[in-house]
Amino acid sequence: MPPRRNEKYKLPVPLPEGKILDDTEGKQWVLGKMIGSGGFGLVYLAFPTNKPDRDARHVIKVEYQENGPLFSELKFYQRVAKKDCIKRWIEHKQLDYLGVPLFYGSGLTEFKGRRYRFMVMERLGIDLQKISDQNGPFKKSTVLQLGIRMLDVLEYIHENEYVHGDIKAANLLLGYKNPDQVYLADYGLSYRYCPNGNHKQYQENPRKSHNGTLEFTSLDAHRGVALSRRSDLEILGYCMLQWLCGKLPWERNLDDPVAVQTAKTNLLDELPESVLKWASSGSGCCELAQYLVCAHNLAYDEQPDYQMLKEILNPSGISFGPLEFCSSRSINAHTPNNQKVDLQKVATKQVNQMQNRLKEKKAHHERSAESCAMWRKMQNKNLIGSPDNEVAQESTRKRQKYCPSQEFLNEAINATQNSSCTQCLNPSYEPYQDFISPHKFHKSRPPSWDLDSSTTAMDATELESSAGFWLNISQFTLSEETKAEVYFYGFIIFFLLVLVCLALYFL
Numbered sequence: 001m002p003p004r005r006n007e008k009y010k011l012p013v014p015l016p017e018g019k020i021l022d023d024t025e026g027k028q029w030v031l032g033k034m035i036g037s038g039g040f041g042l043v044y045l046a047f048p049t050n051k052p053d054r055d056a057r058h059v060i061k062v063e064y065q066e067n068g069p070l071f072s073e074l075k076f077y078q079r080v081a082k083k084d085c086i087k088r089w090i091e092h093k094q095l096d097y098l099g100v101p102l103f104y105g106s107g108l109t110e111f112k113g114r115r116y117r118f119m120v121m122e123r124l125g126i127d128l129q130k131i132s133d134q135n136g137p138f139k140k141s142t143v144l145q146l147g148i149r150m151l152d153v154l155e156y157i158h159e160n161e162y163v164h165g166d167i168k169a170a171n172l173l174l175g176y177k178n179p180d181q182v183y184l185a186d187y188g189l190s191y192r193y194c195p196n197g198n199h200k201q202y203q204e205n206p207r208k209s210h211n212g213t214l215e216f217t218s219l220d221a222h223r224g225v226a227l228s229r230r231s232d233l234e235i236l237g238y239c240m241l242q243w244l245c246g247k248l249p250w251e252r253n254l255d256d257p258v259a260v261q262t263a264k265t266n267l268l269d270e271l272p273e274s275v276l277k278w279a280s281s282g283s284g285c286c287e288l289a290q291y292l293v294c295a296h297n298l299a300y301d302e303q304p305d306y307q308m309l310k311e312i313l314n315p316s317g318i319s320f321g322p323l324e325f326c327s328s329r330s331i332n333a334h335t336p337n338n339q340k341v342d343l344q345k346v347a348t349k350q351v352n353q354m355q356n357r358l359k360e361k362k363a364h365h366e367r368s369a370e371s372c373a374m375w376r377k378m379q380n381k382n383l384i385g386s387p388d389n390e391v392a393q394e395s396t397r398k399r400q401k402y403c404p405s406q407e408f409l410n411e412a413i414n415a416t417q418n419s420s421c422t423q424c425l426n427p428s429y430e431p432y433q434d435f436i437s438p439h440k441f442h443k444s445r446p447p448s449w450d451l452d453s454s455t456t457a458m459d460a461t462e463l464e465s466s467a468g469f470w471l472n473i474s475q476f477t478l479s480e481e482t483k484a485e486v487y488f489y490g491f492i493i494f495f496l497l498v499l500v501c502l503a504l505y506f507l
Helices: 069-080 083-093 128-135 140-159 229-245 257-269 273-279 286-296 306-313 337-384 389-401 406-417 430-436 438-444 466-477 480-506
Strands: 020-022 028-038 041-048 058-064 103-111 114-122 124-127 172-175 182-184
Touching: 020 103, 028 058, 058 069, 069 103, 069 114, 069 140, 083 140, 124 128, 128 172, 140 182, 140 229, 140 286, 140 306, 229 273, 229 286, 257 273, 257 286, 273 286, 286 306
Parallel strands: none
Antiparallel strands: 020 028, 028 041, 041 058, 058 114, 103 114, 124 172, 172 182
8 A cells, every 4th residue: 555645754774685585486596785775765786586696786665554655656656667568658758768667566664663665776876966966067969869768768668648747956976887878767656647648637735735846846846737738848947958058047946936936937938038038148158048948838728749849959851970078168146247248148149030031931921912913803804804803703604613622732832831849930920830739830920822812822833824823723723624625615705806806806
């Protein structure tokens, strides 16, 4: 049964080295030396009794049975981190590895009258917090590579109905045998956001506000809302910003949760400039700004587009290579003032360039609309002045009947106006918002071109001339019977025009 939540957790009395533990599947494990402690548990090296090895490949986490964090973590590992499940996912997604530690077993044991819960898992190496303390901020390429690796992990655990809820450098560990691999560990705060496929409802609870690591926790956690997928993505964004810049805008206010929440709200509300300004001294990291915009625009229960997010962090699609943590540059406060100004100008220039592209596109659509309106006016004038108005109107109705559908025109427009998602954007750039929310996509597109509409617009590339346009449409939409009718009415109109010309000539 789960431990009581209102029980005050205590760090357990250490178990003696060499003690043998029996897990629930009958496997026996020998405790090695204790290598760490944190929160309310202890971590030991471990050896299977049937395969003695001087170089331990496993660790055992131990807590008192009544403690809660290890129980929550154990449930996660039992459901999600089994070796076969991870192997199938790696094959399905064609990954080289997945940064989720493997689970090997669990059980209960006793020592000095107290019951202990233990869990056996894969041994990992040094955590990124220690590396950051030694080397300072990470290189931009390293930050982006870490972000992509964590997106692989988050996609996997999210698909298995869990969120992590406590992503930070101290919980990211390098592989024990392969230091170029990074793993997300410590699932003591993991939360099953979608049990049996039913997503938790959005509900604020002030009594549960500001849960998690205050420095990185999401706005939902600040409001006391149960964690969701967007919470993990937001937390990862804050982590990447700190890894790159060395600090976060709210680090001086960590003793005031409300001030931290306000600072995070301001950062997200002023994207992308807020990130570009904060990171300008180091890189002007456009990728991070875009990533946070995507995460911030997600609905509470919306499924993220993980592939799109990875493409934002690595627009070129080029492999980053081995992880590198030594950074030769000083970040933020130590950057010379003149260099700050120059790099901020570069970031501002990128935003201005995108804004100019938007203005040019808008002017282009206005010119196209004027051209279409003028053509329509001329057509209406010709039809009104025709000797046989009924015949002309019937011809117009025939053409309207076989005009391309809205879907057809939307597809054509989409093909010519589809823009890249990996450019640095301005908040006023509305097409980017359409990219974030695909269901809004057609709102920024010009309406389909119709003879009866008073406000028509079409891309100039699709309407070079009225005759060419109708010829193309007829090739795709008119049947043989309809073509015959068009030829018949065309012959009648031509004959009438000849009669009018003859009459004018003899008069």
